[in-house]
Amino acid sequence: MEPRTQPAPTFSFVVPAYNEQDGLEHFYGRLKLVADELREPYEIVFVNDGSTDDTAGVIRRLAEADRHVRAVEFSRNFGHQVAVTAGYDFASGRAVISLDADCQHPPELIGEMVSRWREGFEVVYTVRRDTEGISRLRRWLGRLAYRAIRLASRADLTDQADFRLLDRKVVDVLRRHREHARFVRGLVRWVGFRQVGLSYTAERRAAGRSGYSVRQMANMAAAGLFGFSLLPLRIAPAVGGLLLLGALLYAIAALVLWPLGLAPSAWASVTVAIVALFGLQFVLLGIVGEYVGRTFEEAKARPLYIVRETIGFEAPQPAEEKEEQPEPAGPRVPKIDDDWVVFT
Secondary structure, three states, X not given: OOXXXXXXXXXXXXXXXXXXXXXXXXXXXXXXXXXXXXXXXXXXXXXXXXXXXXHHHHHHHHHHHOOOEEEEEEOOOOOHHHHHHHHHHHOOOOEEEEOOOOOOOOHHHHHHHHHHHHOOOOEEEEEEEEEOOOOHHHHHHHXXXXXXXXXXXXXXXXXXXXXXXXXXXXXXHHOOOOOOOOOHHHHHHHHOOOEEEEEEEEOOOOOOOOOXXXXXXXXXXXXXXXXXXXXXXHHHHHHHHHHHHHHHHHHHHHHHHHHHOOOOOHHHHHHHHHHHHHHHHHHHHHHHHHHHHHHHHHHOOOOOOOXXXXXXXXXXXXXHHHOOOOOOOOOOOEEEEOOEEEEO
16 A cells, blocks of 8 residues: 555544454444544554454555554554554654544543643543443452552552543653553553543443453553562562561460470471461562563563554655655654664
8 A cells, every 4th residue: 555645643543453353344433433523633543463353454444445544563462552552652643542442442532531631631541430241250350450459559540441642742751661561551650741530431342252351451460560569579578577476476375385285296386387488488489480570571672562564654765865854754663673672
């Protein structure tokens, strides 16, 4: 497809998609109506996260019919949080709005988000009041994960979604953070700026089943827990102290009961002590190993994602023209240069 030149967008809509072929056109129709009503230049950046169905074909057809549609296709599935990150990397609007392609993030709320942005808020995040069609077990697991993150990092992210508006300055700051254990909601909270929340009710999926598994939810909770807090490591000495206190009390009780012939046997005491010590050691080794493993992943310095193809973005100028003309405005496309991920 030939690259298309159009005015620099005011709004960029970042849409990660994984196996959404059945509901993607319906979602696009709703989003386009809202985007057109804003009466500002815009772009829709779909990030195909290694879909195995015809999601890529649907996006290509939409791009051929609408000059606002652009696409980034991964070489494989890298995960939802990485797909959102890639959308931020490629988006070039003054305000960047991320939302999922399954219609659970209602596009009709975007007008209110833009109004708050125009009031001066640089981050407009959303909080789910409820989710239609979700089981009680899944809702309970989600809230349990956020409660663990809140207790560890003191950041209340309960029921927040990746449906948000970010000002360009916030996006530029986020793009400097390249940790592999991605938890974008935590990063958005951490960077600060003027933030305001809007509540909404998540709709039923437009089609198909959710691709966000319980395992992915657990990985997200782990990223929030270990990526934004040292509390698990600080629990280790506290647990060790409690164990020593318990052993001391046990020894005192055994000495008091010994003259009365009621003291537990030596074998029982040794067995309890060995089991307790080994259990504690494995727990603490697991916590330390989690941090070491995450450090190892970061030390490898691999790129967050690999792009197989892009659609609709402006092509770079030839080398001889770049020496005489300034670099054209547009999305900064990530590429791998030796051991580093750089942006051009």
